[in-house]
Amino acid sequence: MVFERIAIIGLGLLGGSIGLAVAEHLPGAVTTGFDADPAARVRAAQRGLVSQVCDSAADAVRDAQLVILCVPVGAMGAAAEALAPALPASALVSDVGSSKQSVATALAAALPNNAVIPAHPVAGTERSGPDAGFASLFQQRWCIITPPQDADPAKVAALSAFWEALGSRVEIMDPRHHDMVLAVTSHLPHLIAYTIVGTADDLEGVTQSEVIKYSAGGFRDFTRIAASDPTMWRDVFLANKEAVLDMLQRFTEDLTALQRAIRVGDGAQLFEHFSRTRDIRRSIIEEGQDDARPDFGRSDHGS
Ligand SMILES: NC(=O)c1ccc[n+]([C@@H]2O[C@H](COP(=O)([O-])OP(=O)(O)OC[C@H]3O[C@@H](n4cnc5c(N)ncnc54)[C@H](O)[C@@H]3O)[C@@H](O)[C@H]2O)c1
């Protein structure tokens, strides 16, 4: 099964990148797209993010074989309901949401007559909107597919082949496990970045701008992450509440242990811990998973 007509709902960073990547890697496919924001639709058409920008979700999906929802996770249910009346029964519906259990439930409830196979390309930047997308976003990045237990293996294989064609490496995962893993590898780091940048900003009055002025290294990396889209991340934390709170509890305990090591002057514990984490970074780079995205995709586009 090869998808020749693909509808993309939400033409921001993810939706735009999928449209551009399809044009580059699957030139025989036609893409239709819709965004709830009229200004995003105009910009998407100017940038040629999809073959045709439509005025409604229904128009975008009318002839689609594959529909990919690229809206914030809290908007998935409403977006699916809006396109349901025009959706062909044979169309496969997927998404790119950063959390999977709540999205799977929302899509299955809104589209009871269609095959729904959720997915999550673990690829992104802090930028958002129709100017942010770029075709190489998915190159050598994981795409985690979380099929329901009764999913048709042929459809899972077709969706896997689609993401592989866009340059991704595909992993099949249980949605609950996905939400737990991503809580620690993606959601918690964002929460920490949002917190530390806010804390430093609160200290501005005390330090008379020195916090921001001298933040050339580590703190600067945190500010990039903390510039990520507020709507998207509000929705992720509300959707993946249980796993995030569980991981936050563990993180707090580990932070308290390091806090104590500093207080009592336990240099050996600090050294052992920092050596272990340095090894983890080195093993990531050896596996070729370091950030290899071209700079143009991160700095020249988007808000
Ligand atoms: N940003 C990342 O790094 C990243 C990475 C992987 C997955 N994701 C997931 O991808 C999804 C999209 O994120 P993004 O970064 O592309 O966000 P974005 O803000 O760049 O784009 C989302 C677009 O969806 C539109 N939209 C909102 N509600 C809609 C609706 N009901 N119908 C149609 N359009 C609607 C918005 O107008 C916006 O243009 C989210 O679920 C997010 O969790 C994001």
Ligand SMILES: O=C(O)C(=O)C[C@]1(C(=O)O)C=C[C@@H](O)C=C1
């Ligand atoms: O690189 C970044 O800016 C990202 O935040 C990308 C990132 C991540 O945490 O790895 C963010 C959210 C996703 O769902 C997937 C990828």
